[in-house]
Amino acid sequence: MSENWEEVQDTAAGWMNEAGKMLRQSLHESLKIDTKSNPNDLVTEMDFKIERFLTENIEKTYPHHKVMGEEEAGADIESTDGVLWIIDPIDGTTNFVHQKYNFAISVAVVQDGIGKVGLIYNVMQDEWFMAQEGKGAYLNGERLPQVTEVDLSEAVIGLNGRWLAREKRDGEQSLHTMVRKSRSVRNFGSAAIELAYLACGRLDSYISFRLAPWDYAAGLVLLKEVGAVVTNFNEKEPSMLKKDTILAARPKLHKQLLHYVHNHEGFEK
Ligand code: 2AM
Ligand code: CA
Numbered sequence: 001m002s003e004n005w006e007e008v009q010d011t012a013a014g015w016m017n018e019a020g021k022m023l024r025q026s027l028h029e030s031l032k033i034d035t036k037s038n039p040n041d042l043v044t045e046m047d048f049k050i051e052r053f054l055t056e057n058i059e060k061t062y063p064h065h066k067v068m069g070e071e072e073a074g075a076d077i078e079s080t081d082g083v084l085w086i087i088d089p090i091d092g093t094t095n096f097v098h099q100k101y102n103f104a105i106s107v108a109v110v111q112d113g114i115g116k117v118g119l120i121y122n123v124m125q126d127e128w129f130m131a132q133e134g135k136g137a138y139l140n141g142e143r144l145p146q147v148t149e150v151d152l153s154e155a156v157i158g159l160n161g162r163w164l165a166r167e168k169r170d171g172e173q174s175l176h177t178m179v180r181k182s183r184s185v186r187n188f189g190s191a192a193i194e195l196a197y198l199a200c201g202r203l204d205s206y207i208s209f210r211l212a213p214w215d216y217a218a219g220l221v222l223l224k225e226v227g228a229v230v231t232n233f234n235e236k237e238p239s240m241l242k243k244d245t246i247l248a249a250r251p252k253l254h255k256q257l258l259h260y261v262h263n264h265e266g267f268e269k
């Protein structure tokens with residue numbers, strides 16, 4: 001079935017706008033917070049509420065589409081056949097709880113495994129990153145230019161300090177060496193925001209040793225449109241169904257950085 005991706009994008013943005021209002025409102029109220037796999041893995045009642053809000057709207061409007069979300073939706077999905085929505089109700093939940101800032105709603109629509117629409121809404125900055133396959137990527141309605149090249153010595157890399165602390169390699173191929181050779185590193189605590197920042201030139205690369213499809217699916221659509229390269233650490237397309245490692249960067253920098261992460265399995269916990 002052929003889809004009207006323009007309409008899908010506009011409809012999704014409308015729901016995300018509503019969801020953003022719900023999230024901003026919730027910051028004035030007391031939040032119920034739980035932990036998931038470990039004490040650092042936070043989830044709030046708002047993660048569930050927003051995911052249910054989006055899922056119900058998608059199922060009502062597009063009954064022939066599938067939905068996979070971070071909290072509940074589509075946990076049994078094993079194939080990317082057909083149209084699949086991949087949603088993260090709050091990317092950067094730790095920021096949502098601790099900073100009340102730097103969190104995003106991330107929505108990707110994928111057809112037969114190919115990203116068609118990607119939306120990342122940075123709620124508190126009110127920044128909308130949107131892209132459609134083959135139609136370019138936009139920040140608040142302005143088209144983003146193709147990425148240019150930078151050398152590692154001039155590059156600012158999005159990297160969580162946790163990965164550095166856990167690095168087992170040493171010497172010339174280690175992350176420590178990579179960081180020393182770079183201009184600087186930053187960590188914003190939301191993969192979706194960091195991928196969006198790479199798309200608009202605020203970062204030159206983003207690296208993560210453990211992410212899930214809902215963290216990066218929308219970012220992948222954006223980054224493809226601006227000519228950035230996104231693979232896992234073994235130079236393959238990141239998985240749309242299970243956790244994966246992520247190396248995203250301007251094209252030549254991507255090749256340079258592969259040296260430091262190639263064959264690294266990432267971290268399960
Ligand atoms: P979250 O806020 O939706 O949990 C933090 O650097 C980034 O990694 C965030 O995008 C965060 O998403 C994601 N993240 C945190 N814990 C994770 C886990 N156990 N598996 C996959 N991604 C995770
Ligand atoms: Ca997430």
